[in-house]
Amino acid sequence: MLPRTLVKILRMIDPKPLVFVAALLAAVGLVAGYIEVHEQADRTLALRQGPPPKAALQNFNMLTHVGPADEVFVQAEADFSRATVLTLRGINPVERAVVVPLFGLSDRGEAQIHSREAGAGALTAQVARRTGVQEDVERPAIGLMFYPIDVGDTRVPDAAHLVDAVFGPGTRGTVVEINGLHVDPGDFTLMADGAFSVMGVELSADNLAVRPFAGERLAILGAAPSSETHRALFLTAMALVAISALVSIARGRLEEAEAEPAVEDDQGPEGPTAAHPKFAPLPSQREIIEAERARESEPAEPHWALIAARATLRGTLAVVQMLGAGLAAGIAGLARHFRSRLARREDEAL
Incomplete structure (x- = not known):
């Protein structure tokens, strides 16, 4: 006979929703696996064909200036004096990043780049011609350089060393070229907006x-994408299927045991008391004491049943946590993938 605690747990758990959730997780895992394979193919293609064409930040177009694996190569003016280290708390693990506001190229900034390409001899004359032009120095930052750093790393990298090339001073900052990935900083964007607003910069x-x-293009694009998302989804789905199967078997046996009719004892005492149980003699004081002692001497419900019940509850909670983490990771991956594709289609429509 199953312990009462375990019987209650079996009656509380319905295996059908578990199977449905397992199927849903498996489907999301397949989509996540497809996205990971697609990302790996994009990175391989990016390594083979090289960086995308350079583009001034103010002229950037998602359709023509984004290469495979969301690689970009922009020219902008970076205000390194307002570089800020942000810490995103409230999540596990805590995340940190260096953020720098990026502005479109001014006339002076474009002159810096053109003079470098034309040669050092043309630098002085070309820059001097555009230095006296009055430009709008209050224009907002239209870009954000975002570089994640380890939480335990006490050394904060110099933001000026993260770019690919430095040309000289522009109107709003240093004229630079940045080769990297187009990313979504998430909550860091709101934090950066607040931090830059205090410094008088609008994002x-x-x-x-x-x-x-930061000089690690080959290492970053060559690294295999993480397969933990779809692996966790599949493992969670398999765990749910196994739990639903065990629960179904246990509930089936429980129902069979409850359906069996109780065997009546027909070997009772003979006489009027057997034919008329209501006239059964009252037990004596001694019989009551002996029955009480026998009941006390009976072994209590096995301790292993309580342990099994607790283990079942912990396992259920662990599966729920894995389910939540897997769904969140899968949905986040899908959102990033389709958001990137949507941005490209919007630029194409424009």
Whole structure:
């Protein structure tokens, strides 16, 4: 006979929803696996064909200036004096990142780049011609350089060393070239907006966030994408199927045991008391004491039953946590994938 606690747990758990959730997780895992394979193919293609064409930040177009694996190569003016280290708390693990506001190239900034390409001899004359032009120095930042750093790393990298090339001073900052990935910083964008507002810099709502390679393009693009998302989804689905199967078997046996009719004892005492149980003699004091002692001497419900019940509850909670984490990771991956594709289609429509 199953312990009462375990019987209650079996009656509380319905295996049918578990199977449905397992199927849903498996489907999300298949989609997540497809996205990971697609990302790996994009990275391989990006390594083979090289970086995308360079583009001034103010002229950036998602359709023509984004290469495979969301790689970008932008020219902008970076205000390194307002580089800030942000810490995103409230999550596990805590995340940190260096953020720098990026502005579109001014006339002076474009002159810096053109003079470098033309040669050092043309630098002085070309820059001097554009230095006296009055430009809008209050324009908002339309880009964000975003570089994640380890929480335990006490050394904060110099933001100026994260770019690919430095040309010289522009109107709003240093003229730089940045090769990296187009990313979505998430909550860091709101934090950066608040931090820059205190410094008197406005961050445009449709800013371009770039995660610089910092000289590690081959290592970053060559690294295999993480397969933990779809693996966790499949493992969770398998665990749910196993739990639903065990619960179904246990509930079936429980129902069979409850359906069996009780065997009556027909070997009772003979006489009027057997024919008329209501006239059965009252037990004596001695019989009551002996029955009480016998009941006390009976072994209590096995301790292993309580342990099994607790283990079942912990396992159920663990599965629920894995389910939540797997769904969150899968949905986040799908959102990033389709958001990138949607942005490209919007630029194509425009």
